[in-house]
Amino acid sequence: MKVVAFNGSPRRDGNTIRLLRIVCETLEEQGIETEIVQVGGKCVHGCMACMKCAETLNHRCVLTGDPVNEWMEKMFAADGIIIGSPTYFADLTPEIKALIDRAGFVALANGGLLNRKAGAAVAAVRRAGAIHVLDSINHLFGISGGMVTVGSSYWNLGIGLNPGDVDADQEARKTMEDLGKNLAWVLKKITA
Numbered sequence: 518m519k520v521v522a523f524n525g526s527p528r529r530d531g532n533t534i535r536l537l538r539i540v541c542e543t544l545e546e547q548g549i550e551t552e553i554v555q556v557g558g559k560c561v562h563g564c565m566a567c568m569k570c571a572e573t574l575n576h577r578c579v580l581t582g583d584p585v586n587e588w589m590e591k592m593f594a595a596d597g598i599i600i601g602s603p604t605y606f607a608d609l610t611p612e613i614k615a616l617i618d619r620a621g622f623v624a625l626a627n628g629g630l631l632n633r634k635a636g637a638a639v640a641a642v643r644r645a646g647a648i649h650v651l652d653s654i655n656h657l658f659g660i661s662g663g664m665v666t667v668g669s670s671y672w673n674l675g676i677g678l679n680p681g682d683v684d685a686d687q688e689a690r691k692t693m694e695d696l697g698k699n700l701a702w703v704l705k706k707i708t709a
């Protein structure tokens with residue numbers, strides 16, 4: 518069983534990845550393999566709406582000049598997917614949006630490559646807009662063939678401005694630990 522988590526922040530040691538690490542450590546304690554993939558800060562293209570993925574049906578996007586195909590391959594192979602983003606103007610980062618649009622479209626075009634996987638969204642925020650980030654990510658799970666969207670004891674967010682600030686948010690730590698436990702519980706059910 519494997520969970521892949523995507524860090525949408527260009528900060529490689531910022532608040533988003535710190536939240537993702539807590540979820541992943543909790544999953545590992547439950548015997549579930551995890552991998553965190555760096556997405557933010559990479560030069561990625563959005564979906565071109567060329568519809569070629571619906572012709573080739575090879576589980577790939579025709580755009581090959583960036584790592585999005587490599588990321589979607591990891592997504593399609595995983596049992597669970599966590600998408601994390603900092604809050605940028607009350608929404609997710611463009612790198613994560615490109616991943617969602619391209620992987621989501623390739624998955625649908627190929628008959629549902631995300632079907633019945635578990636998904637969770639995570640957001641870092643200074644003050645406001647994180648709920649919208651979570652909503653934007655959850656839209657992918659809601660249209661992807663019976664994916665199970667996993668929540669926690671609070672919405673899956675942590676508060677902080679500068680890298681590491683989120684470490685002081687004790688409620689966020691508990692929220693991420695509970696998210697990891699819930700995700701592990703769901704995964705054990707759906708892969709049984």
Ligand SMILES: Cc1cc2nc3c(=O)[nH]c(=O)nc-3n(C[C@H](O)[C@H](O)[C@H](O)COP(=O)(O)O)c2cc1C
Binds near residue numbers: 528603607642644
């Ligand atoms: C371009 C940009 C836009 C931002 N917009 C918001 C916002 O709308 N609301 C907010 O509360 N914080 C906003 N922030 C602050 C970040 O969400 C916050 O610093 C977060 O912890 C960053 O996570 P990271 O360390 O993983 O990058 C913004 C930061 C940047 C760089």
